Amino acid sequence: MMFSLNPATESALYLTRTFNVSKDKVMKAWLEAGALQKWWGPAASMDWKPKVGNTFRFDYPLVTGEKSAVVGEFRDISDDMLVLSWVGEGGKKALGGTLVTVEFRKVGKGTELALTHELLPTGTARDAQRTEWLGRLERLGQSLA
Structure with a gap:
């Protein structure tokens, strides 16, 4: 497994990671809810049905007892x-x-995975997302090994 961190701007984060497995296996780890939940992290619940136009949601318990979530929409899915x-x-x-x-x-x-997270509001938000994505990609690598 190789890892590199590309230069980022204040509003965008770019990460690449190379996995020594097939592209199909890496994509399956992202597109199948059961496979995704194995490496994603401490999501308490997950609604993940990849299809353009569908929404998704991950709910997380925080150490403080508060709840946090990530929500969004599938904008594009291709090979x-x-x-x-x-x-x-x-x-x-x-x-x-x-x-x-x-x-x-x-x-x-x-397979090289290139991740771009853009439209981030501040450099602080970019740095926080970098930490979270690095952890996720490390867990992905472990699950693919």
């Missing part, structure tokens, strides 16, 4: 890409309407 609107709710991590694009590229015998 190489997943595009989601992304809104954080609750807790101190509330995040306005942003956009997440996940691209899947075959590289040799593996």
Whole structure:
């Protein structure tokens, strides 16, 4: 597994990660709710039915006892890409309407995943999302191993 962090702007985060498994396996980990829930993290509940126009929701319990959630809509799904609107709710991590694009590229015998999270309101929000995405991608890598 290789990892690299591309330069980010204040309003956008770019991450790439290479996995030594097929593109189909990486995409399945994102598109099938059961597979996604295995690596996503401490989601208490998940509504995830990938189809353009469908909405999704992840509800999280916070350490403080508060609840937090991510909600959005599937904007595009193809053989190489997943595009989601992304809104954080609750807790101190509330995040306005942003956009997440996940691209899947075959590289040799593996797969490069390129993630862009854009329209972030501040550099602080970008840095918080970087921390969360890095954790998620690490767990994804562990689940694919």
